[in-house]
Amino acid sequence: MRASRLLSLLLLLQNRGRMSATQLAAELDVTARTIYRDVEALVAAGVPVYAEHGPTGGYQLMDGYRTRLTGLTAEEAESLFLTGMPQPAAELGLGAQVAAAELKLMAALPTPYRDASIRIRQRFHLDAPGWYREPGRVPHLLAVAEALWQDQAIEVRYRRWSPEPGEVTRRLQPLGLVLKAGVWYLIAVGDERPRTYRVSAITGLRLLPDRFTRPDGFDLAEFWQHHVARFEQSDTDQVAVVTLSPRGVADLPDLLGPRAARTARGTLADPGPDGWRQATIPLESVPHAAASLLRLGVDVRVLEPPALVAHMAATIRAMARLYPRSGSAADPDVAGGPDHQVVPAG
DSSP, X not given: OHXXXXXXXXXXXXXXXXXXXXXXXXXXXXXXXXXXHHHHHHHHTTOOEEEEOSTTOEEEEOTTOOOOOOOOOHHHHHGGGGTTOHHHHXXXXXXXXXXXXXXXXHHHSOHHHHHHHHHHHHHOOOOOSOTTOXXXXXXXXXXXXXXXXXXXXXXXXXXXXXXXXXXXXXXXXEEEEEEETTEEEEEEEXXXXXXXXXXXXXXXXXXXXXXXXXXXXXXXXXXXXHHHHHHHTOOGGGEEEEEEOHHHHHTHHHHHOHHHHHHHHTTOOOOOTTSOEEEEEEOSOHHHHHHHHGGGGGGEEEEEOHHHHHHXXXXXXXXXXXXXXXXXXXXXXXXXXXXXXXOOOO
């Protein structure tokens, strides 16, 4: 462990130049006191590290010194696909390997290419989750990833919402993991063809002793592309049927995004006497759809599927219990409506 850290410290100084003990400690996730001891060990081993004091001081290698100890371990090589994505790497338990692999690759590059790589990193950054979202809890992600690396079968308890809501048990052969908009999805074979499972919906997991052979010709990127296309052009059992007020129709792009809003608008029925129109929207899951539709407030009414109607009703009743009634149902300040506004007193 310490030998790996000493090499990482040396490569940091080689790639980035002068760095303070505080900066090195933050990069290597140790204390500054540990950095002091590690620098002493490098000097004792003949590495020409010197220190400059003052506000802009720090540790630095003698000009012209370079190490060639840049070979990648098997774990570091396997983690290269996550370079530039520190959060997903950390969620998969590969954060340290990715950092070490990046350092070694940078040290092995000729100076012009290394400088260009640094310029790109300074100017571009990938942030996968959407706005106002934190990565969801995925307690079984590491176990799924371990089974995936080892081509090992798993047994999972999975919370599903269709065709019948409830928890089911599935025996799966993991084929891939996909990170989409900050959400992890498992691609796995159960009884027949590969299917997609949301990792956060896995409530229990057991590694099985059985190993399996991956299907010949399976391409994860191609499978996911086709899955997204099928999802965005889903059948009736994968949509919610709703009625929308004129304002609800106008707010669809902000609610669903441009592409899904175009799909929903393509299903709009003619307006009724009250101006409301029926439409269908893509349904990823009942909780996901409910959270989105609740943002429309009194401008949407869900008709199908029954599980979504029940979920919406239960959520609205629970919300209503949080607010004591201030008048009768006939009171306009209580009844409200799509165009109701509360005017402050005074």
